Each structure stands twice: as structure tokens, then as C-alpha cells.
Amino acid sequence: MAGSFTLKPVGIVRCDRSDPIDDDWDAVPTRIELDTAVFDHEALMGLDTFSHAEVIFLFDQVPDEKIVTGARHPRGNTDWPKIGIFAQRGKNRPNRLGATVCEILSVDGTVLHLKGLDAIDGTPVLDIKPVMSGFQPRGVLREPDWAKAIMETYW
Structure with a gap:
């Protein structure tokens, strides 16, 4: 690396x-x-x-001991699937x-x-x-239901 x-x-x-x-x-x-x-x-x-x-x-402000490199439930919610850190947008990312x-x-x-x-x-x-519109996703955007649910009150 x-x-x-x-x-x-x-x-x-x-x-x-x-x-x-x-x-x-x-x-x-x-x-x-x-x-x-x-x-x-x-x-x-x-x-x-x-x-x-x-x-x-x-x-x-995320301390080293809070960094996730594997999988976890988004927001700690066990009703949502356990997924890898690169399949979510949480703040406890490796970098x-x-x-x-x-x-x-x-x-x-x-x-x-x-x-x-x-x-x-x-x-x-x-x-x-x-x-710029040219850098936006091309084609249909696909996401799981939990990802839509997590954003309901985010904005």
C-alpha cells in the first residue's frame, strides 16, 4: 500500500x-x-x-478507538443489516x-x-x-430500504 x-x-x-x-x-x-x-x-x-x-x-473528533474497519449496524440499529464500513456513510471511517x-x-x-x-x-x-450535472450518477440509482429509512429525518 x-x-x-x-x-x-x-x-x-x-x-x-x-x-x-x-x-x-x-x-x-x-x-x-x-x-x-x-x-x-x-x-x-x-x-x-x-x-x-x-x-x-x-x-x-472521532477518536482512534472508535474507527470501524469491518462491519456494523448503521447507527447501531440492529433492525438494519450489519454491513461493511464502505457500504455506509458513518463518521467512524478509517480515514x-x-x-x-x-x-x-x-x-x-x-x-x-x-x-x-x-x-x-x-x-x-x-x-x-x-x-456539475456531468459528474452526477449515470443511470438508475439503487439503494436498499434501510438506506432510505436512515435519511428520513437526516435533512
Whole structure:
């Protein structure tokens, strides 16, 4: 396997939620503040012409002992099947990476205002990408019933 590497955050999440509760993320106004030691307003130029952005972030508050490399029941719910960590989107992932498509509300200099980012205050942001229709799934999207159920109150 390849060796390790270092990533530097491009910014930080700012919001009123400090507890990683799994539901009602659309109710949390969120902004990403870019690292102004590295980026100026030009980094976000043109992003406001897109409706959505994909945000890649780090679940930095997940301790090593909570990392899952095998299978588990999503959210610990034994009514749902036990599945591998790569068949779910939980925060206890081997590299602690999160990825979410969010609605862009506005861009203000080096600050990006979003709706639907499921990250808590202080979360390091590793990358921001515009959502383009050409990168969306081609063909029919398939998912099990438990995956639909888990999302009923998530947003």
C-alpha cells in the first residue's frame, strides 16, 4: 500500500452545532471560512454561479478507538443489516473523511454560506468542488430500504 501523506485544511466549518447529532442538518445555517493565510476572495470566485457544492471534510473528533474497519449496524440499529464500513456513510471511517453535497446560499469574499452541510463547528474542510450535472450518477440509482429509512429525518 502507498505511504501516508499530509493534507492541510482549506478552511473551517462555522455553525451553531457542536454535537454530531445525526438528524435535522438542513436546520443548521453553516458557513465555511477559508484560511486567509493561503486564500483570498479569488478562490471562491464563480462558485456562486452553481447551485450546489460538494464539501470534503475531516471527522477530526472521532477518536482512534472508535474507527470501524469491518462491519456494523448503521447507527447501531440492529433492525438494519450489519454491513461493511464502505457500504455506509458513518463518521467512524478509517480515514475519517466526510463528503456532502450542499446548497450554496451565497459567497462573501472568503466565506461560503451553505445549507445542508452535516459537519459540526470547527470541522476542518479539505476541499470544495462545484456540483456539475456531468459528474452526477449515470443511470438508475439503487439503494436498499434501510438506506432510505436512515435519511428520513437526516435533512
